Amino acid sequence: MAVKKTQTDFMNLDAGGRIRVAILGALRMLLVLTASFLFYFLIPIGGFNESNPAAAWIRLSGVVLAFLTILGFQVRVVVTARVPQVQAVEAVVQSVVVFILLFALLYLSLSATDTSNFSEPLDRVGALYFTSSTFATVGFGDITPVTSLARGLVSIQMIAGLGVLVMVAKLAFFAARKGLGREV
Numbered sequence: 001m002a003v004k005k006t007q008t009d010f011m012n013l014d015a016g017g018r019i020r021v022a023i024l025g026a027l028r029m030l031l032v033l034t035a036s037f038l039f040y041f042l043i044p045i046g047g048f049n050e051s052n053p054a055a056a057w058i059r060l061s062g063v064v065l066a067f068l069t070i071l072g073f074q075v076r077v078v079v080t081a082r083v084p085q086v087q088a089v090e091a092v093v094q095s096v097v098v099f100i101l102l103f104a105l106l107y108l109s110l111s112a113t114d115t116s117n118f119s120e121p122l123d124r125v126g127a128l129y130f131t132s133s134t135f136a137t138v139g140f141g142d143i144t145p146v147t148s149l150a151r152g153l154v155s156i157q158m159i160a161g162l163g164v165l166v167m168v169a170k171l172a173f174f175a176a177r178k179g180l181g182r183e184v
Contacts, residue, residue, distance in 0.1 A: 008082060008083050010085040010086055021083050025087070025090055029093060029094065033094065036098060040104065040124065063103065063105070063106055067098060070094075070098050071168065071171070074091035075091070075171060078091050079178055088173050088176040091172040091175075092165075092169050095164075095168045096135075096164065096165060099160075099164050100131050100135055101131075104132075106153060107127045107153070108122055108123075108124060110149070110153065117149065118143055118144065118146060118150060134158060134161070
């Protein structure tokens with residue numbers, strides 16, 4: 001017979017319990033983020049087929065599908081977590097980082113196809129930097145999309161980025177509230 005565990009509100013834990021839960025959450029987050037960045041820096045990247053510009057939109061669809069799949073997994077983990085609020089914080093941070101990494105991979109691939117898509121050729125660090133500065137809405141202007149395709153993809157990222165942080169946070173903390181009190 002499986003042992004049932006009851007979910008606990010973070011604030012109902014004693015000080016030592018809160019510290020343990022926070023440290024374990026930070027370690028889990030560090031592990032997931034390390035794996036995510038390793039994936040980003042090690043996955044092979046090819047350019048788009050220049051005779052098929054629809055490939056960019058197909059990859060964008062893949063980015064959206066991957067993000068939604070990861071988000072769905074995160075919600076399930078939050079609902080069943082022992083301390084849902086901590087898992088919700090992890091879900092928000094991890095989802096935003098994955099969103100940024102997936103768009104960085106898209107821009108890297110676009111730049112590999114044709115270096116004139118951006119004001120300068122993008123390597124992995126450059127694509128990550130550009131995506132992060134776009135997400136943070138600071139846009140330093142040192143790297144800019146030049147072609148219509150690149151501008152279209154960046155516009156989609158900007159519009160999606162405006163809502164992703166709020167949507168993910170609301171969804172994660174809604175799941176945490178729903179999960180509290182459930183036996184798993």
